[in-house]
Amino acid sequence: MKYSDEIQKLLPLGYIYLVVLGILKESFFYYQFGINILKYSTIMDILISPIADFMSNPITLVTIVLIFIFHIYLPKILQKYNHKKSVQKLFKLKPTDELSEQETINYYNTLTLKLLASVLLYFFVGTGIGNGHFALERIKNNTAQYNSKLNYTTGESEQIFLLGCNSLYYFYIQKGTKIIKITPLASIKNIESNLKTGFVSK
Structure with a gap:
């Protein structure tokens, strides 16, 4: 099976994962203000939450695009530099000497997808918690701009x-x-x- 075929099969699951991340981001943000955002959201709000998050700010959009581009090329990078100890330690690579060529490719692809999922989780949750925290602090300290x-x-x-x-x-x-x-x-x-x-x- 080609890697492109695998990606096509994973796209629906990937979007569902992004929807879950969007829900987590909004939930962590509004929870700090005592709001259960799901009670005030429609199904459409939930489904478009990843797109809304991506397009909310140019910096966010560029960051997300760069994250995806990096992970597209990461399997090839890992294959090329897997002999370096710094790369092995950073990505916790396992030896692939006894694996076939296809098994090696699958290993790096799977590792990349897991890493991408983790990075996106930290990004969305961190953004939700961080934005909520700073907004709450501005309100408490009377530095919020009522513009x-x-x-x-x-x-x-x-x-x-x-x-x-x-x-x-x-x-x-x-x-x-x-x-x-x-x-x-x-x-x-x-x-x-x-x-x-x-x-x-x-």
Whole structure:
């Protein structure tokens, strides 16, 4: 079986894995604010969570692309430099002298997939925990920037620090308070945000 055929068979499982990672990232982020995000999410929110995460920031997108590119070439790199002790120690390689050529290829491919899965897990979970932690610290220390304005269909407005949103709700902190509000999109006319300059502005 060709490696490309194996990849095609693994793609559905790979996407399911990315969906799980997206759920974990969102869960770890919102859990720090006492929110069970799954209660406020639709099936569509869950299914598109990996794509939303990839496209959320240019730095995130470039990082993910580089991670995938590196792991595409990693099996060949491991085969070429498997005799070096530093590579053996770094990737915990096992001897392949008694393996056939195809078995050796399969070994490095499997090792690469496991490594890719681990790297993505650390990246998504770490991003969720880190972003939530820093946002919570800014709120506690009164350094959060309330640079968004929610305009309700009733005509009322609020200056807010936006935590995030999905297809049904906005999650935010109102200026002057430390109370988390969860508001349905149907009750919001529009949201105004200050203009952000720069390619990697957050």
